[in-house]
Amino acid sequence: MTAEREAVEPEVTGPSAAGPSPAGPEVLEPSGDGPEVLEPSGDGPGEDRPGEDAGVGRPSGLRNPVRAVRGLGAGTLVIEMLVLLLAIQPIRLVGGDLSGTAIWTIVALAVVAVLLSGMLARSWAWHAATVLQGLLLLASFLHWSLGVLGVIFALVWAYVLHVRRTILG
Structure with missing residues (x-):
């Protein structure tokens, strides 16, 4: 045995x-x-290396905070795209007069949101996504419900920028 x-x-x-x-x-x-x-090397999450302060290298506790924030921003923009595209039909049926210009504006804003979600690794894309929220607010001149979506997503994007500033410093 x-x-x-x-x-x-x-x-x-x-x-x-x-x-x-x-x-x-x-x-x-x-x-x-x-x-x-x-043996464990002490490099894992929650384990301190001797002689180092806890959280000095990663104050957020995330393994890759830049990637996490980029994922949050990209996810927000993709959800915005989905909401914009899925809102076309209910706005047409319930909201009344939705012109072809308004529909093409919604589609264009959704396409820009998807493109920006893939480019958030570049710093200018964050500013462009902020401009996108402003453009959605301006779309309220085409239909009032687009203004409501613009306010909602502007507030969500402000929170995403706050989280980005908090995590990345």
Whole structure:
């Protein structure tokens, strides 16, 4: 039975042979003979490296805060695009007079929103998305319901910019 246990249990060598760390050993998939056991390096989330203040490198606690903020902005713009496109028919049926100019304006704003959602890695795209919110507010001259959507998404975009400023500094 001991021969079977030796075949099943991984052999621990190196600094971890003296005993497991307080966090416990990390077992990786075998690359040949058997699983290797590695000690935690202290680089994971929630673990401090000796001699460093907690949160100095990443005050937000996110692994990649720039990417997270970009995802928030892109997601907001994609939702705005969906709402704009899905609002065309209810506005036509319930809201009354929606001209062809208003419909093409909605489609154009939706296309711009999608294009900007993919370009948020560039700093100018954030400013362009802010201008997009202003253009949606100006579309209220074509139909009042576009002004309502403009106010809603301008407030949402202001919050996204606040979160961006808070996380990225």
